[in-house]
Amino acid sequence: MANHFTRVTSESWFSRIGNSFAGIGIGFLLVIASIAGLAWNENRAVETARSLTEGAGAVIVLDDQGAAIGPDGRRMDTGGLLVHATGDLSGPVPSDTQLGGPVVPENTTRLVRIVEMYQWKEESRSETRKKLGGGTETVTHYSYSREWSADPINSARFAETAGHQNPSMPVRGHTFEVDRTLVVGERSLAIPASRVGGIGAERPLPITDEQAEAIADTLGTYLPVRNAAGTAYFGYDPSRPRIGDLRISYTVTTSDTASVVAADGGSRMVPWSSSNGREIFLVRDGVVSAPAMFEQEQKSNAQFTWILRLMGIGAMFVGFLMMLNIFGVIGDVIPFVGSLTRIAVGFAAFALTLILAPLTIGIAWFAVRPLLGGAIIVVGFVLATGLWFVSRKRTTGRDSAANAGETQA
Incomplete structure (x- = not known):
C-alpha cells in the first residue's frame, strides 16, 4: 500500500x-x-x-423584583416594551437524548457531543508548467495520512482509493440546548434555547466507566469501549489507533446569571421590533448593564x-x-x-x-x-x-x- x-x-x-x-x-x-x-x-x-x-433610548431597566417604577412612583406595565433584566437561570437542562451521555450540572446552557473517527486523509500539491504553444502540464502529488476527524472524509473521492478506504461514521457530533428561565424576583421569564444556549464558560465534561458502557450499548458498535481520560474510546488500543476507531467526548457550557434585553412578553422574553423592523434580543452572561450591552452590540455590528x-x-x-x-x-x-x-x-x-x-x-x-x-x-x-x-x-x-x-x- x-x-x-x-x-x-x-x-x-x-x-x-x-x-x-x-x-x-x-x-x-x-x-x-x-x-x-x-x-x-x-x-x-x-x-x-x-x-x-433607538433601543438604547427606549429600554426600561427592571429592578431586582422584575418591576419598573414610573415617574409617578407607581409600578409600570411593561408588557410589550423593551426591558433590561438581570436574574438567575433555572429550569430544565440539556442532555444527550440520543446516546445518554454524562450527567450535566444544573446551570448548563449548552451540551456539545464531540465525535471523532480515525480516518485516512488525502493531501495534494500541484505544479503547473507552461508549454510552448499555450498548453499546460500539471503534476499533482498526493499523500495519505491517518488522523482524527470530527467530519466524515469521503475516501471514494481519493485519487488512489486502494488501501485508503474510510468506513462510515455510526454517529455524529451534536449540540444540545433547551429553553431556560430567567428568575427576576417573583417573576419567571422564559428564554428560547436559540438565545440563551452557549452563554457562559465552556469546559470539558468527563464521562464515567458506566456512562461509556451505556453509550456503547446504545451505539451498538462491535468495537470494545473503554474510558480513556474521560472520553469514551471505541477501539482496541488508544495508543495505537486503527482506521475506524471512535472517540466520543463532551463539553458543557454553564452560567448562573444572565442579563437580557428584549420585549416583556409576560411569561417570556420575546424579540422587540424597532421602527425600521429590526429585532432586538440581547443575552449576556453575568450582570451586564443595558448601556454596556448596547455598546457591545454596536461594536459587534x-x-x-x-x-x-x-x-x-x-x-x-x-x-x-x-x-x-x-x-x-x-x-x-x-x-x-x-x-x-x-x-x-x-x-x-x-x-x-x-x-x-x-x-x-x-x-x-x-x-x-x-x-x-x-x-x-x-x-x-x-x-x-x-x-x-x-x-x-x-x-x-x-x-x-x-x-x-x-x-x-
Missing part, C-alpha cells in the same frame, strides 16, 4: 481558451453578486445601528460589517481576475509573455476593484448619509485618478527612454 501517488495531466491551449470564456461569465456574475452583497451589507449595517440606537465588506471586496477582485484571465491564456502561447500579461491582469483587476468597491459602498451610504457616502465616492475617484496618473507616468517614461535610445543610435 503506497501512501504517495503522482498524476500528470495536460491541457491544450484551445481547451484553456474555452475554459477562459466560461470564466468570463462566472466572473461577471461574481462581480454583480459582490456589488449586490456590498450594497446589502451597508444597508444592513446602517439599519442595525439605527435600531440599536461594526466588526461584522467589516468582515462582510472584505469578503465582498475579495469576491469582486476574484471576479475581475476571472473575467480578464483570457488575456493571460492568450499570452501563454509564449510562456514569458503570458507571465507578464498576468501581472498586468492582476494590476488591472486590483485597480478596477479599488475603483468599483468604494463607489458601490459610497452609493449605498449616499441614500442614508449623503455626506459620508459622498466622501467615500470622492476617495474612490481620487484612487482612480492616482492610478491613472501612475500608469500614464510609467508609459511616458518608457516612451522617453525608447526615443532617447533611438536618438543615440
Whole structure:
C-alpha cells in the first residue's frame, strides 16, 4: 500500500481558451453578486445601528423584583416594551437524548457531543508548467495520512482509493440546548434555547466507566469501549489507533446569571421590533448593564460589517481576475509573455476593484448619509485618478527612454 501517488495531466491551449470564456461569465456574475452583497451589507449595517440606537433610548431597566417604577412612583406595565433584566437561570437542562451521555450540572446552557473517527486523509500539491504553444502540464502529488476527524472524509473521492478506504461514521457530533428561565424576583421569564444556549464558560465534561458502557450499548458498535481520560474510546488500543476507531467526548457550557434585553412578553422574553423592523434580543452572561450591552452590540455590528465588506471586496477582485484571465491564456502561447500579461491582469483587476468597491459602498451610504457616502465616492475617484496618473507616468517614461535610445543610435 503506497501512501504517495503522482498524476500528470495536460491541457491544450484551445481547451484553456474555452475554459477562459466560461470564466468570463462566472466572473461577471461574481462581480454583480459582490456589488449586490456590498450594497446589502451597508444597508444592513446602517439599519442595525439605527435600531440599536433607538433601543438604547427606549429600554426600561427592571429592578431586582422584575418591576419598573414610573415617574409617578407607581409600578409600570411593561408588557410589550423593551426591558433590561438581570436574574438567575433555572429550569430544565440539556442532555444527550440520543446516546445518554454524562450527567450535566444544573446551570448548563449548552451540551456539545464531540465525535471523532480515525480516518485516512488525502493531501495534494500541484505544479503547473507552461508549454510552448499555450498548453499546460500539471503534476499533482498526493499523500495519505491517518488522523482524527470530527467530519466524515469521503475516501471514494481519493485519487488512489486502494488501501485508503474510510468506513462510515455510526454517529455524529451534536449540540444540545433547551429553553431556560430567567428568575427576576417573583417573576419567571422564559428564554428560547436559540438565545440563551452557549452563554457562559465552556469546559470539558468527563464521562464515567458506566456512562461509556451505556453509550456503547446504545451505539451498538462491535468495537470494545473503554474510558480513556474521560472520553469514551471505541477501539482496541488508544495508543495505537486503527482506521475506524471512535472517540466520543463532551463539553458543557454553564452560567448562573444572565442579563437580557428584549420585549416583556409576560411569561417570556420575546424579540422587540424597532421602527425600521429590526429585532432586538440581547443575552449576556453575568450582570451586564443595558448601556454596556448596547455598546457591545454596536461594536459587534461594526466588526461584522467589516468582515462582510472584505469578503465582498475579495469576491469582486476574484471576479475581475476571472473575467480578464483570457488575456493571460492568450499570452501563454509564449510562456514569458503570458507571465507578464498576468501581472498586468492582476494590476488591472486590483485597480478596477479599488475603483468599483468604494463607489458601490459610497452609493449605498449616499441614500442614508449623503455626506459620508459622498466622501467615500470622492476617495474612490481620487484612487482612480492616482492610478491613472501612475500608469500614464510609467508609459511616458518608457516612451522617453525608447526615443532617447533611438536618438543615440
